[in-house]
Amino acid sequence: MSAGDPPGSSLRWTPLSYVLLGSAVLLLLVGVTLRAAAPIFVALPLFVAPIAAALSGPRRALPAQLVWEARGAESEVTIRGIVRGDAVSDLTDVELTFSRPPDLTEAAPPSVERGRGAVGFVLHWRAPYPTIAVAEPPEIVWRDPVGLVERSVKGRGVPLPIERFPPELLRLGAARLDRVLALPGETRSRRVGSAGEFYGIREASPTDPPRRINWRATARRGRLLVNEFELDRTGDVLLLLDVRSTRLGRGTDEILLGAARAAAIGIAAAFAREKARVGYASFGEFVDPVPLASGRGHRLRVQEAIRATRCSSVAGPSERCAATLPRFFPPGVTTILISSLTGDASADLVVYLRRRGYPTVVLSPSPAPLLVGDRPLAAADERLAQRLERLVRRQHLARVWVHAPVVDWEDFWSLGGFVRLMREPGRRRSV
Numbered sequence: 001m002s003a004g005d006p007p008g009s010s011l012r013w014t015p016l017s018y019v020l021l022g023s024a025v026l027l028l029l030v031g032v033t034l035r036a037a038a039p040i041f042v043a044l045p046l047f048v049a050p051i052a053a054a055l056s057g058p059r060r061a062l063p064a065q066l067v068w069e070a071r072g073a074e075s076e077v078t079i080r081g082i083v084r085g086d087a088v089s090d091l092t093d094v095e096l097t098f099s100r101p102p103d104l105t106e107a108a109p110p111s112v113e114r115g116r117g118a119v120g121f122v123l124h125w126r127a128p129y130p131t132i133a134v135a136e137p138p139e140i141v142w143r144d145p146v147g148l149v150e151r152s153v154k155g156r157g158v159p160l161p162i163e164r165f166p167p168e169l170l171r172l173g174a175a176r177l178d179r180v181l182a183l184p185g186e187t188r189s190r191r192v193g194s195a196g197e198f199y200g201i202r203e204a205s206p207t208d209p210p211r212r213i214n215w216r217a218t219a220r221r222g223r224l225l226v227n228e229f230e231l232d233r234t235g236d237v238l239l240l241l242d243v244r245s246t247r248l249g250r251g252t253d254e255i256l257l258g259a260a261r262a263a264a265i266g267i268a269a270a271f272a273r274e275k276a277r278v279g280y281a282s283f284g285e286f287v288d289p290v291p292l293a294s295g296r297g298h299r300l301r302v303q304e305a306i307r308a309t310r311c312s313s314v315a316g317p318s319e320r321c322a323a324t325l326p327r328f329f330p331p332g333v334t335t336i337l338i339s340s341l342t343g344d345a346s347a348d349l350v351v352y353l354r355r356r357g358y359p360t361v362v363l364s365p366s367p368a369p370l371l372v373g374d375r376p377l378a379a380a381d382e383r384l385a386q387r388l389e390r391l392v393r394r395q396h397l398a399r400v401w402v403h404a405p406v407v408d409w410e411d412f413w414s415l416g417g418f419v420r421l422m423r424e425p426g427r428r429r430s431v
Helices: 015-034 037-056 167-174 215-221 250-273 296-307 318-327 344-355 379-401 416-422
Strands: 063-071 076-085 094-097 105-114 118-126 131-135 139-143 149-152 154-156 160-164 196-203 225-229 236-242 277-283 287-293 334-338 360-365 406-409
Touching (some): 094 118, 167 416, 250 296, 250 334
Parallel strands (some): 236 334, 334 360, 360 406
Antiparallel strands (some): 094 139, 105 118, 139 149
């Protein structure tokens, strides 16, 4: 291995090489013991084959660059990528080993097209439920045609985030939220525009009318700039995930949390695009908060915090969450609680949040679609069990509706009802 090669890029013998070398040694011993020439002549090619394969390969680690992207809608995930080498690298014998995230399933076998200077691939995966999975770069290995020696390719690639959430969340940013605190640097203006207090100047978008254009600022900067008013901004929102374990079991809790994290990322992105201040907190044994802020950097912090959220094996009391939130978030901020509402502890959390002054809207992922087919029941008995479970859940959600509006999220690829509820402020405050 040369000095410039990374660790693990030297030639490695495959198990087949050890089999050949072991067979050669055994034949050599047999030939010497029996004083026969035939086993020795058979052993010589077995000795030479691994050495010849090593000499036929590249003398150094092959440099390569990975470029890939994820496409598709809803449950469809199509990943297209290409591995490019330098001008003198031959990638014909390069093998790719893909690592599929556990939240995704394989819809079709991968297709790989090899060339001298590049290797292209297409992966067809499927997301059964909304998810925010991360695909690790594939392992790139050069292997001789016989498969005797191999060398890792020095490829440069970054993990690929895969976000799949209901498309209705893209329209959620138009919802009007309550402004709790003034933004940093915000000042009151004596002149009140048609949309409220003047806030600042921003880049023009195709939907802005001509009367909003600030022509003086446009002439100075050389591009279209428009005036922005305080009422044009959506306000503040707090995303709260209940990650406490439930009686449904670890597997079901993980699936529901995966859907909840995907919805949280979609909601945060929708409000962040409208310049709203977004806060995030997860509650298991304790509260793990990300305070209110806006901007691209804060949006990335919220996304990283959501991706890092996991189920908590220890469930803290609901009073602890409600008592801790005022240390990080001011009362009065619109709170979106994402919880399966399984058990009385989750329902009590809504009550304590309302008592602390947090107007709450509950998005509840339903476990009913996950329980279908898991029980050894006949078709008629299964339909009866589903109906009884739905009635019990509706009765439980009705008790929560007394304190806060609830959206029963049963179809994981549709959130139209939640978007309509958020865009009607009067309905959110009617309870």
